[in-house]
Amino acid sequence: MASLSRVTCCCLVALAAAGSPGVSLQPRHERVFAGAREGLTSSARWLQLQLDILQLRVQACGRRIDCLLSASMAPRPADGVLQGWDEASAYATVEQSTSADSSWELKLTSGSVRVWRRSVPGSKVNEVRANGIIDASPKAVVSLLCDGDAHAIRSYNPLYAEGFDVCRIDHRTRLSYASVKAFFPLKPRDTLTRVAIWELPRLGSGATALLLQHAEHPDVPVYSEYVRAKILRGMHLIQPVEGCPGKSNFTLCTQVDAGGIIPSFVMNIITTQDSLQFMDRLEKAAAQRE
Ligand SMILES: *[C@@H]1O[C@H](CO)[C@@H](O)[C@H](O)[C@H]1NC(C)=O
Numbered sequence: 438m439a440s441l442s443r444v445t446c447c448c449l450v451a452l453a454a455a456g457s458p459g460v461s462l463q464p465r466h467e468r469v470f471a472g473a474r475e476g477l478t479s480s481a482r483w484l485q486l487q488l489d490i491l492q493l494r495v496q497a498c499g500r501r502i503d504c505l506l507s508a509s510m511a512p513r514p515a516d517g518v519l520q521g522w523d524e525a526s527a528y529a530t531v532e533q534s535t536s537a538d539s540s541w542e543l544k545l546t547s548g549s550v551r552v553w554r555r556s557v558p559g560s561k562v563n564e565v566r567a568n569g570i571i572d573a574s575p576k577a578v579v580s581l582l583c584d585g586d587a588h589a590i591r592s593y594n595p596l597y598a599e600g601f602d603v604c605r606i607d608h609r610t611r612l613s614y615a616s617v618k619a620f621f622p623l624k625p626r627d628t629l630t631r632v633a634i635w636e637l638p639r640l641g642s643g644a645t646a647l648l649l650q651h652a653e654h655p656d657v658p659v660y661s662e663y664v665r666a667k668i669l670r671g672m673h674l675i676q677p678v679e680g681c682p683g684k685s686n687f688t689l690c691t692q693v694d695a696g697g698i699i700p701s702f703v704m705n706i707i708t709t710q711d712s713l714q715f716m717d718r719l720e721k722a723a724a725q726r727e
Contacts, residue, residue: 519631521610522648527635531646534566534672534690541566544709550716552709557669557692561701564670564692567712571685573723575643575675578685581723582647582673583634592722593715598625603654609633614657624697627663629654630671640676641686647673651694664697683727687716 522530541553550569557564571578581589590597600615610633619625633648640646649671659665674688689712695704 519604519606519612519652519654521607521631521633522635524635527633527646527648528637528639530648530670530672531637531640531674534670535568535674535688545713547713550713552712554705554709560669560692560694562669562692562694563701563705563708564690565705565708565712566688566690567716568686568688569716570678570681571687571716571720571723572683573685573720573727574683575645575677575685577723577726578675578687578719579643579645580726581719582675589722592725593718595718603629603657606631606633609635612652612654616663624662624664626666626695626697627660628666628668629657630668637674640674642677644674644676646675647671649691664695666696667694668692669694685723687719689715 538555540555542555543551544554545552548569550567553566554563555566581593584590585600587597587599590600594617596617596619598616598618600613603612603614605611610631612629613632614627614629616625616627629652631648631650631652635646635648637644637646649668651667651669668691670690670692672688672690674690676686676688678684678686691708691712693704693708
């Protein structure tokens with residue numbers, strides 16, 4: 438049921454590592470914890486938060502059951518504001534992310550992996566792109582990235598805490614909640630992200646892209662235990678390598694607003710470094726699936 442959730446976390450490995458005493462005070466949270474705030478220990482508040490998340494999970498399950506009962510996977514009207522990508526925009530997103538455009542500045546090279554960065558007009562956070570040849574077949578890489586099991590997710594994203602799908606938007610797209618751990622006393626991050634899986638045969642047989650973008654949903658408030666990070670734009674592209682069925686051409690492209698008070702120049706540097714490690718972990722974990 439959480440088959441896409443972990444994907445939202447992929448881009449967040451660096452965030453929790455960077456951490457920050459983020460600032461977020463949200464009205465709904467204040468209501469949930471009203472009264473508890475003074476007398477209770479922080480572990481009781483943490484428990485309350487877990488219960489709140491559990492309640493969200495139950496709501497999400499209920500919604501899926503509604504969908505099944507109505508014999509269609511049509512999203513509920515309340516979810517209607519959220520839309521997936523259509524085929525043209527999926528290809529366009531991938532094309533922009535993989536372009537040879539001179540705005541991309543090459544920042545790092547390690548083995549076959551290269552990492553670029555570019556500034557995005559109107560945004561203080563850069564877009565980061567990594568590309569490299571991974572020693573695992575496209576099938577293994579896709580299967581790993583689509584595995585909702587927390588253990589599988591942690592194999593390439595060790596700071597992953599938990600996640601679940603809030604609702605289905607269309608047959609390719611879900612809204613997923615995910616959280617990543619942080620080290621005391623820094624706040625952990627969470628994300629709410631539209632995640633879609635697109636097979637893109639024009640980019641090679643078996644070519645698959647995961648598209649990610651931050652979204653809002655009335656059922657998912659911002660908890661003050663977390664800083665809500667926003668994946669402004671995210672893409673994982675898995676392409677075959679001609680003549681090498683056991684290898685994948687993997688491209689990661691991400692622009693993340695980490696929230697809180699991490700200076701964006703620090704984030705830009707960390708995300709660049711982190712994408713190298715991400716590729717490395719992904720390769721090792723996917724190779725075990727062959
Ligand atoms: C890998 O994919 C990128 C982006 O689509 C492309 O530019 C590059 O030529 C590909 N490399 C190989 C070896 O297939």
